[in-house]
Amino acid sequence: MRASRLLSILILLQLRARLTAEYLADEFEVSVRTIYRDIDALSAAGVPVYGDRGPGGGFSLLDGYKTRLTGLNASEAEAMLMIGLPGQAAELGLGAATERARGKLLAALTPEGSALASRITGRFHLDPADWYYAAEPVPCLPALARAVIDSHTVFLVYESWKGVRERKVDPLGLVQKGAKWYLVGRVDENLRTYRVGSIRKMDVLDQRFERPANFELATYWSQQLQRFEQELRPEVAQITASHEACRRLAELGGYAAQAVAAATDDGQGWREICLPFENCDQGARLLLSLGPEVRVRGPADLRKAMREMAQAVLKNLEDAE
Numbered sequence: 001m002r003a004s005r006l007l008s009i010l011i012l013l014q015l016r017a018r019l020t021a022e023y024l025a026d027e028f029e030v031s032v033r034t035i036y037r038d039i040d041a042l043s044a045a046g047v048p049v050y051g052d053r054g055p056g057g058g059f060s061l062l063d064g065y066k067t068r069l070t071g072l073n074a075s076e077a078e079a080m081l082m083i084g085l086p087g088q089a090a091e092l093g094l095g096a097a098t099e100r101a102r103g104k105l106l107a108a109l110t111p112e113g114s115a116l117a118s119r120i121t122g123r124f125h126l127d128p129a130d131w132y133y134a135a136e137p138v139p140c141l142p143a144l145a146r147a148v149i150d151s152h153t154v155f156l157v158y159e160s161w162k163g164v165r166e167r168k169v170d171p172l173g174l175v176q177k178g179a180k181w182y183l184v185g186r187v188d189e190n191l192r193t194y195r196v197g198s199i200r201k202m203d204v205l206d207q208r209f210e211r212p213a214n215f216e217l218a219t220y221w222s223q224q225l226q227r228f229e230q231e232l233r234p235e236v237a238q239i240t241a242s243h244e245a246c247r248r249l250a251e252l253g254g255y256a257a258q259a260v261a262a263a264t265d266d267g268q269g270w271r272e273i274c275l276p277f278e279n280c281d282q283g284a285r286l287l288l289s290l291g292p293e294v295r296v297r298g299p300a301d302l303r304k305a306m307r308e309m310a311q312a313v314l315k316n317l318e319d320a321e
Helices: 002-015 021-028 032-044 074-078 086-091 095-108 111-121 141-150 217-232 243-250 254-261 280-288 300-320
Strands: 049-052 058-061 152-160 163-177 180-187 190-195 199-208 235-241 271-277 294-298
Touching: 002 021, 002 032, 002 058, 002 095, 021 032, 021 058, 032 049, 141 152, 141 163, 141 199, 163 190, 163 217, 180 217, 235 243, 235 280, 243 254, 243 271, 254 271, 271 280, 280 300, 294 300
Parallel strands: none
Antiparallel strands: 049 058, 152 163, 152 199, 163 180, 180 190, 235 271, 235 294
16 A cells, blocks of 8 residues: 555656645545655655745655656556546546556656646546436445456346346446446346446355457447337327427437427428427426427327316316415
8 A cells, every 4th residue: 555655656746846745645645744754765765855845845856857667557557448537437446546547647748748638637527417417326336346347246136116126147337327327237148237326235246257259338338228219209299399499308308409400490480390209198298398389280199188288287277276
């Protein structure tokens, strides 16, 4: 642990002109006294590090000094693809390794290249959570990520709309969609998808498994999304929508935004749209929420459901008077 911290301190000192003992203590969650001992250890090992006291002081390396200890260890190599995704790396339990790997890469660059990379890193940030959805608590995610990397079978207690189930799963990959994480796993030679937030208990087993030779996570996920979209919204509504309705529909998600983009103008300032929906109840609730900004031409069952729902709303208003 200390050797790793000493190397990390050395890399940080290469990347930045000056660092205080307080900053390093906060960074590595140790005491200031421990940092002073670490600096003494680096000096004893021949690293030209010196300190300045007072305001603006701190530790620095002798100008021109550059270490060659920038090789990646196993955990840092695993975390390489997470550089630039600090939030996701931390959730997966790879945060520290990712930060060390990033530091080593920057240390290996020329001063100009390091400055450019740091500038870009500080000016772009990815936040996968939508405005109205909070990230799910996923305490088992780091252990699950480790099982995915090491190809260890896991035992899950999983809660779905069908109830609580127990499953022995070969975890093949993890996918983050929006603010939620999903596990793609193999159960009895069949591929399944589980929402990690619905895992109530998980045990990593000693048993290891062989990954399918032809399995590609990105390809599988893309195919599942297409199938899910088709099965989720099998019906299509023929509607005419105002500009305001089009704007509000496009905010519902990709499926609605695509329908709006493919719409045609009716010549009177409204747009004719073919909008997919799940069933008559869901479609009626959605379209009634648009009020007078939408006209529904079909199908007949959807129009009937909307009429009955609107009449029920009117009756409730009358009863409340």
